[in-house]
Amino acid sequence: MAAKHFNRFKQLAGEKLSVREKSDRLTSSLSEAEKKVEEIRSSCQSVIKRLHACNQGSGSTFEKHQKKLPHYALGVSMMESATSMEASVLSNILKEVGQAQLDISSHLTEYEMAMENDIIQNINSILEECKKVDKAKKKLSSARLDMDGTRNRYQSIQDKFSPRAETVKSELDQAISHFEQCQDTYATELFSFLSKERELADLMHKMTVLQITHLKEKLNVLDEILPRLNKTLDVSAERPAFGFCLLDHLKLTERTISYVIEECCLELRRRGMKMEGIFRLAASAAKLKLLKNAFDAASADVSTHDPHTVAGALKQYLRELPDPILTHELHADWVAAAGVANEGERMQQLWSVTQNLAPENRENLRYLMWFLHDLSKYHEHTKMNVNNIAIVIGPNLLWSKNETMQGLVGETALYTRIADCFVRHPSYFFGDPPALPDDLASPDVKEEPPLFSPTNEPSTPVSNEDCDFEQAPTDPGDLEQQDTSSLNKPHALPITTEERPTPPARRNRSIKRQQPQPDASPIPSSPKTPTGRPSRPAPQPPPSRSKARPPPPSPPREKSSPALLKEKPSPPPPFKPKDSSVDEETVL
Amino acid sequence: MDFKNPMRKFKIVFLGEEAVGKTSIITRFMYDTFDSNYQATIGIDFLAKTMYLDDRTVRLQLWDTAGQERFKALVPAYIRDSAIAIVVYDITNSASFDAVDQWIEDVRAERGDDVVIVLTGNKLDLEDRVISTEKGESKAKELNVIFVETSAKSGANIKQLFKRAVLALPSMEIEEEEEEENKKEDIVQVTPVEEEKDQSTVCWC
Numbered sequence: 001m002a003a004k005h006f007n008r009f010k011q012l013a014g015e016k017l018s019v020r021e022k023s024d025r026l027t028s029s030l031s032e033a034e035k036k037v038e039e040i041r042s043s044c045q046s047v048i049k050r051l052h053a054c055n056q057g058s059g060s061t062f063e064k065h066q067k068k069l070p071h072y073a074l075g076v077s078m079m080e081s082a083t084s085m086e087a088s089v090l091s092n093i094l095k096e097v098g099q100a101q102l103d104i105s106s107h108l109t110e111y112e113m114a115m116e117n118d119i120i121q122n123i124n125s126i127l128e129e130c131k132k133v134d135k136a137k138k139k140l141s142s143a144r145l146d147m148d149g150t151r152n153r154y155q156s157i158q159d160k161f162s163p164r165a166e167t168v169k170s171e172l173d174q175a176i177s178h179f180e181q182c183q184d185t186y187a188t189e190l191f192s193f194l195s196k197e198r199e200l201a202d203l204m205h206k207m208t209v210l211q212i213t214h215l216k217e218k219l220n221v222l223d224e225i226l227p228r229l230n231k232t233l234d235v236s237a238e239r240p241a242f243g244f245c246l247l248d249h250l251k252l253t254e255r256t257i258s259y260v261i262e263e264c265c266l267e268l269r270r271r272g273m274k275m276e277g278i279f280r281l282a283a284s285a286a287k288l289k290l291l292k293n294a295f296d297a298a299s300a301d302v303s304t305h306d307p308h309t310v311a312g313a314l315k316q317y318l319r320e321l322p323d324p325i326l327t328h329e330l331h332a333d334w335v336a337a338a339g340v341a342n343e344g345e346r347m348q349q350l351w352s353v354t355q356n357l358a359p360e361n362r363e364n365l366r367y368l369m370w371f372l373h374d375l376s377k378y379h380e381h382t383k384m385n386v387n388n389i390a391i392v393i394g395p396n397l398l399w400s401k402n403e404t405m406q407g408l409v410g411e412t413a414l415y416t417r418i419a420d421c422f423v424r425h426p427s428y429f430f431g432d433p434p435a436l437p438d439d440l441a442s443p444d445v446k447e448e449p450p451l452f453s454p455t456n457e458p459s460t461p462v463s464n465e466d467c468d469f470e471q472a473p474t475d476p477g478d479l480e481q482q483d484t485s486s487l488n489k490p491h492a493l494p495i496t497t498e499e500r501p502t503p504p505a506r507r508n509r510s511i512k513r514q515q516p517q518p519d520a521s522p523i524p525s526s527p528k529t530p531t532g533r534p535s536r537p538a539p540q541p542p543p544s545r546s547k548a549r550p551p552p553p554s555p556p557r558e559k560s561s562p563a564l565l566k567e568k569p570s571p572p573p574p575f576k577p578k579d580s581s582v583d584e585e586t587v588l
Numbered sequence: 589m590d591f592k593n594p595m596r597k598f599k600i601v602f603l604g605e606e607a608v609g610k611t612s613i614i615t616r617f618m619y620d621t622f623d624s625n626y627q628a629t630i631g632i633d634f635l636a637k638t639m640y641l642d643d644r645t646v647r648l649q650l651w652d653t654a655g656q657e658r659f660k661a662l663v664p665a666y667i668r669d670s671a672i673a674i675v676v677y678d679i680t681n682s683a684s685f686d687a688v689d690q691w692i693e694d695v696r697a698e699r700g701d702d703v704v705i706v707l708t709g710n711k712l713d714l715e716d717r718v719i720s721t722e723k724g725e726s727k728a729k730e731l732n733v734i735f736v737e738t739s740a741k742s743g744a745n746i747k748q749l750f751k752r753a754v755l756a757l758p759s760m761e762i763e764e765e766e767e768e769e770n771k772k773e774d775i776v777q778v779t780p781v782e783e784e785k786d787q788s789t790v791c792w793c
Contacts, residue, residue, distance in 0.1 A: 276626075277606075277607050277626070280606045280607050280626075280628055281605070281606055281607050281681070281683075282605040282606050282655065282657070282683055282684065282687065283683060284682075284683040284686060285683075285686070285687065285690070308683075312657075315656075315657065316657065319657065319658060383626035384626070387627075388626065388627065388628045391628040391629070391630050391654070391656075392606070392628055392656055395656060395658040395659075396658060399658070410631075412630055412631040412654075413630055413631065416630055
């Protein structure tokens with residue numbers, strides 16, 4: 001009997017032990033899972049809170065959601081402004097951009113709703129799963145309490161073999177089995193939730209994909225409108241003219257002659273041909289600015305402006321071209337060609353450089369130079385002979401890229417010389433004069449007798465030659481001419497000589513090469529012949545033309561101009577004065 | 589000319605719009621002639637002339653600029669070491685008078701008060717004047733500069749223009765006193781204050 005009791009006790013003790021052990025073991029393996037569950041739960045909760053904040057809109061339906069987006073409001077106001085204004089570049093652009101904002105807002109709505117439905121809701125359902133775990137945990141702890149209470153009760157019974165003890169014993173067994181059941185359920189829920197970890201990670205991945213898709217959609221919208229915006233802007237003539245690349249300007253306005261050049265030249269042909277000091281006298285700065293801005297706004301009425309202002313605007317336009325009309329690219333060629341001492345050769349080299357200009361630049365130059373040529377015939381009214389015109393226009397046709405005082409001062413004389421050649425002989429460089437509107441078609445000047453008076457004319461080549469100090473002594477003509485001008489004279493040399501960088505060297509070289517052709521200098525009447533034109537039979541045009549042809553022979557020319565050897569489209573025609581330029585020469 | 593006894597040199601720059609007569613004033617002063625040719629100036633010219641003033645002589649370097657817009661960018665470099673700036677306008681051309689403020693502003697920006705500025709209304713000989721003497725005077729007063737009206741054509745006031753400019757140079761009076769001592773040095777004392785210290789001198793050559 002005692003042995004039986006002992007055995008029973010032993011059994012109970014063993015049972016109790018085993019249950020404890022079992023539960024402890026389970027608890028320790030579960031506690032790790034519990035820890036992990038807590039981590040997942042807290043990350044879910046914080047992510048979902050921030051995710052909600054990311055969405056700019058909200059609302060049950062697509063429309064309601066979209067209307068709450070700032071991009072939608074932006075798009076709507078852009079469209080409204082566009083429709084309320086007159087059709088213009090700005091209204092077209094506003095329409096395009098406004099529509100793009102609306103498209104973006106609709107894509108954003110799609111995205112935000114997808115975030116809401118696919119991501120946030122799924123995270124929420126994961127959090128729901130969490131609740132199941134909580135529930136199982138609660139059940140488990142109540143089962144544990146139950147079990148522990150029953151066990152205590154059983155242990156308090158002295159007589160383990162009394163019927164009461166039997167009953168309590170069976171209750172205890174039941175409680176233990178219930179506890180174990182709950183424990184299993186809890187473990188199941190825990191592990192089931194742990195498997196959601198992967199699901200949550202997948203959701204984060206999905207969110208990234210959604211974001212990428214969304215951003216791409218937005219980018220597509222913008223990419224799509226950008227070419228249309230460019231086109232709208234390109235097509236629009238409402239572009240500033242001043243400071244705008246000549247080629248672009250011509251392309252966009254579908255012109256062959258720049259708007260500013262054409263307008264100014266035509267207006268000056270009408271009203272400026274007899275204005276004293278035209279192109280020289282400064283215009284009022286305020287009026288010049290007004291006209292310039294009017295040109296930029298494409299609403300200039302030149303006929304309301306003082307001719308001096310119009311001339312000033314034309315000079316300013318040329319000066320503000322990003323690339324001078326003679327182009328930076330050919331700068332060195334121009335300078336080299338202009339530095340050639342022999343006039344015939346110089347003309348031919350300048351002609352060759354002219355051929356290298358873009359056709360658009362050449363065409364505008366032709367227009368401008370023919371105008372200035374015609375203007376020069378009125379010099380008795382304007383006091384602006386070819387040389388004066390060249391002095392004021394030259395520095396606006398060409399300049400060096402990195403302009404320094406020395407460079408500008410030094411090369412100005414060459415720019416002036418280039419302009420002088422162009423204005424004096426436009427037909428040699430550019431061919432026929434451009435067509436003019438009917439009211440200007442046949443300017444009466446052409447029939448007028450040549451106007452170049454001897455007092456004006458000689459100063460022209462002289463002042464050009466002056467600048468070529470070194471060469472002056474080598475050319476007998478130069479010395480004879482120097483008495484004519486007052487200030488643009490050898491005393492000017494000190495500055496220019498010291499500071500001019502390369503051109504002198506170049507010029508010297510070409511001069512030397514030309515020296516051995518004194519035979520080129522024609523006509524015994526050379527005292528009157530403008531200097532530096534040995535090859536040119538100036539005074540007696542028609543008969544001497546034939547003589548003129550041989551003197552500027554091509555071989556020396558090619559040697560003296562390495563720049564031109566590279567790219568010479570066709571040999572420059574021998575320079576011989578013709579047409580109206582002949583008239584000028586005759587007066588000499 | 590006595591090269592062993594160098595005179596003091598001053599750079600004079602001429603500024604103003606185109607065709608106001610800068611070159612003509614210089615020509616009149618230099619050669620006492622007037623060239624009625626209407627000839628624009630290329631770039632920048634310079635000439636030198638010795639001026640005899642009562643008991644002393646000065647060497648003037650006259651810098652003539654083209655009034656063309658393209659050269660306006662160069663003005664600062666051009667006036668940098670000038671002692672005298674002569675700003676010229678044409679009394680028959682109000683645009684040239686309106687531009688005076690800008691020219692003087694340019695000079696002041698570069699040289700501050702270390703420069704004598706003379707506002708010169710040229711072409712007195714012409715009858716169609718639009719800028720009155722009073723207007724020119726009040727402008728000069730407002731800008732705190734010397735005022736002269738000249739005619740390069742008739743020669744009126746041309747010498748006075750240069751004389752007044754040279755006499756207004758701040759170092760002129762001091763120079764008189766120290767001339768004997770400094771005779772052999774080609775230096776110029778810049779300001780009266782620094783005068784006492786020998787090292788603070790500037791070479792004008």
